[in-house]
Amino acid sequence: MAVQLLGVCLAVLLTGAATAAKVNVNLTDKLVEQIKKKTFQPFVDELQKKDMDVNQPDSKGRLPLIEAVRVKELKFVDALLQYGSLAKSKDPATGATPLHVAFQQNLPQIAKMLLQYGADPNDKDKAGKMARDFAPSKEVRELILAYDADGPMAFEDAPGTWSKQSKGSSECRRPRIERPGEVPAEMMADIEGNVNVRWHNTKTDEFAWTDPAYHTPWRELTDEATGKTYWFNIESGESVWEMPSDMAWVQVKDEESGQHYYFNRITSDSTWDAPNHLSWVRHDTDL
Numbered sequence: 001m002a003v004q005l006l007g008v009c010l011a012v013l014l015t016g017a018a019t020a021a022k023v024n025v026n027l028t029d030k031l032v033e034q035i036k037k038k039t040f041q042p043f044v045d046e047l048q049k050k051d052m053d054v055n056q057p058d059s060k061g062r063l064p065l066i067e068a069v070r071v072k073e074l075k076f077v078d079a080l081l082q083y084g085s086l087a088k089s090k091d092p093a094t095g096a097t098p099l100h101v102a103f104q105q106n107l108p109q110i111a112k113m114l115l116q117y118g119a120d121p122n123d124k125d126k127a128g129k130m131a132r133d134f135a136p137s138k139e140v141r142e143l144i145l146a147y148d149a150d151g152p153m154a155f156e157d158a159p160g161t162w163s164k165q166s167k168g169s170s171e172c173r174r175p176r177i178e179r180p181g182e183v184p185a186e187m188m189a190d191i192e193g194n195v196n197v198r199w200h201n202t203k204t205d206e207f208a209w210t211d212p213a214y215h216t217p218w219r220e221l222t223d224e225a226t227g228k229t230y231w232f233n234i235e236s237g238e239s240v241w242e243m244p245s246d247m248a249w250v251q252v253k254d255e256e257s258g259q260h261y262y263f264n265r266i267t268s269d270s271t272w273d274a275p276n277h278l279s280w281v282r283h284d285t286d287l
């Protein structure tokens with residue numbers, strides 16, 4: 001009887017953990033709403049909320065960065081990039097990148113900023129069209145020519161934050177970009193506070209110059225037709241029904257102790273010890 005009771009209790013705990021570990025796919029709904037309304041201060045308030053993931057599509061499958069480009073607002077694009085939006089991210093519906101939209105709408109200033117943050121004019125959408133296929137003006141064509149000549153370094157300005165662009169890549173500078181005057185002081189303080197910051201992995205002893213909070217390009221979405229959960233890769237545009245292993249481990253708060261533990265949504269394993277990809281600690285650096 002005692003063994004059976006223990007089994008029942010364990011099953012209840014695991015069920016509770018699975019429920020608590022569910023990803024909030026509506027996290028960016030209000031963020032996108034404020035972008036569409038072009039209401040900047042409420043947008044900033046949403047952006048600075050705890051656990052905000054700027055690369056999570058909203059419940060309608062819209063990426064915040066792409067929506068910011070669509071409303072043609074440089075300050076929204078700038079803020080999202082500063083808070084970790086991936087310039088090479090892809091729209092779940094069309095596979096278009098923010099650069100596709102910027103070129104199509106003839107927004108050279110926004111396009112240049114995206115190129116500074118790693119956008120690639122050769123990336124293709126689901127129709128097989130590259131961003132460079134849309135060049136409606138001389139200014140956009142000049143950006144493409146500059147990229148072809150020198151790559152991302154063509155858009156390097158004065159030295160600013162140092163960052164590592166991707167796994168295995170060499171260190172390079174993130175350009176210092178003149179911020180729009182409307183950026184609130186508290187946001188500017190947060191942005192400036194991230195200059196010359198790096199992260200150390202206490203398990204692997206690795207260092208990274210970009211925030212490892214976005215350790216995976218996979219994001220959880222809900223299919224509108226079936227109501228089922230699927231996963232979308234915002235970098236490659238790939239969609240899968242089976243949960244990627246990168247998304248399995250999530251942090252869950254233990255209600256009794258107030259401490260956090262880690263739950264694997266694929267295997268239902270739980271542990272107090274953080275997995276490798278969740279073991280990053282922020283450090284300031286003098287570099």
